[in-house]
Amino acid sequence: MRSYMEVKKHTMTDRRTDLPRAGRADLHMHTHHSDGAPSVRALLDHVAAHTRLDVIAITDHDTIQGALEARDIMRQQPYPFELIVGEEVSTRDGHLVGLFLRERVRPGLSAARSIEEIHAQGGLAFAPHPFFRAYQGEGRPITMVGLGIMVRELKLDAIEVINATPFLSAANRRAMNYNATTGRLPALGNSDGHILAAVGKGYTRFPGRGAADLRTAITLGQTEAGARDYRTHELLSYLRFWLRQQRRSAPAPRIEREGAEQAA
Numbered sequence: 001m002r003s004y005m006e007v008k009k010h011t012m013t014d015r016r017t018d019l020p021r022a023g024r025a026d027l028h029m030h031t032h033h034s035d036g037a038p039s040v041r042a043l044l045d046h047v048a049a050h051t052r053l054d055v056i057a058i059t060d061h062d063t064i065q066g067a068l069e070a071r072d073i074m075r076q077q078p079y080p081f082e083l084i085v086g087e088e089v090s091t092r093d094g095h096l097v098g099l100f101l102r103e104r105v106r107p108g109l110s111a112a113r114s115i116e117e118i119h120a121q122g123g124l125a126f127a128p129h130p131f132f133r134a135y136q137g138e139g140r141p142i143t144m145v146g147l148g149i150m151v152r153e154l155k156l157d158a159i160e161v162i163n164a165t166p167f168l169s170a171a172n173r174r175a176m177n178y179n180a181t182t183g184r185l186p187a188l189g190n191s192d193g194h195i196l197a198a199v200g201k202g203y204t205r206f207p208g209r210g211a212a213d214l215r216t217a218i219t220l221g222q223t224e225a226g227a228r229d230y231r232t233h234e235l236l237s238y239l240r241f242w243l244r245q246q247r248r249s250a251p252a253p254r255i256e257r258e259g260a261e262q263a264a
């Protein structure tokens with residue numbers, strides 16, 4: 001149980017409820033089009049029913065298919081929030097998120113070149129979890145490779161100072177400190193949600209309500225990052241998800257039956 005206690009201690013609270021910034025956005029989340037658990041429709045329905053978000057960006061790893069599927073669904077059926085097509089690009093130097101995309105940015109380019117490509121198609125670029133690095137491999141369920149101090153040289157439009165993934169509080173503090181002293185980029189709070197319960201745990205407040213207002217706020221540096229605590233059962237859901245990911249990424253033969261998996 002010790003680990004859950006630690007999680008509780010390190011989660012962040014909403015310190016800024018008095019902000020005049022009315023809109024609330026979560027600009028970093030994943031669907032089953034990359035390594036996220038939810039389907040696109042389940043994600044949209046969850047945001048509508050269980051969050052207060054006005055804007056979301058779907059940012060699957062190296063694909064915009066999930067975001068495009070969401071856009072198609074939202075053309076058929078109204079949802080009470082706006083969608084931004086995004087992508088978390090695996091650049092040669094680390095993860096980079098493009099927002100307001102029309103086309104996929106291919107992975108493997110330098111971060112600088114990827115930002116150029118994002119800007120060339122009218123998008124905005126931000127550095128997700130800039131000071132957190134964990135690699136996919138045996139026994140490591142998550143790959144999160146931040147750009148580190150390289151953010152200083154890049155033509156970024158914003159920086160994610162709160163990534164609400166559990167256990168990232170030290171990396172978030174470093175990002176906040178860095179940005180307060182050196183970076184001074186518009187600050188974003190996001191969930192990086194890979195399960196439904198995570199969506200909205202990190203958020204960005206901005207003046208206005210819609211995606212266009214958010215874009216203006218980023219451009220003018222009027223955003224503010226915030227976070228909400230996970231409840232214990234939500235943390236347990238995340239831990240179960242990571243465990244499943246870990247089994248999937250392990251080199252051992254895959255066990256197909258759920259019951260057998262749990263007994264292993």
Ligand SMILES: [Zn+2]
Nearest residue numbers: 095128144145
């Ligand atoms: Zn990432």
Ligand SMILES: [Zn+2]
Nearest residue numbers: 028030088192
């Ligand atoms: Zn991510």
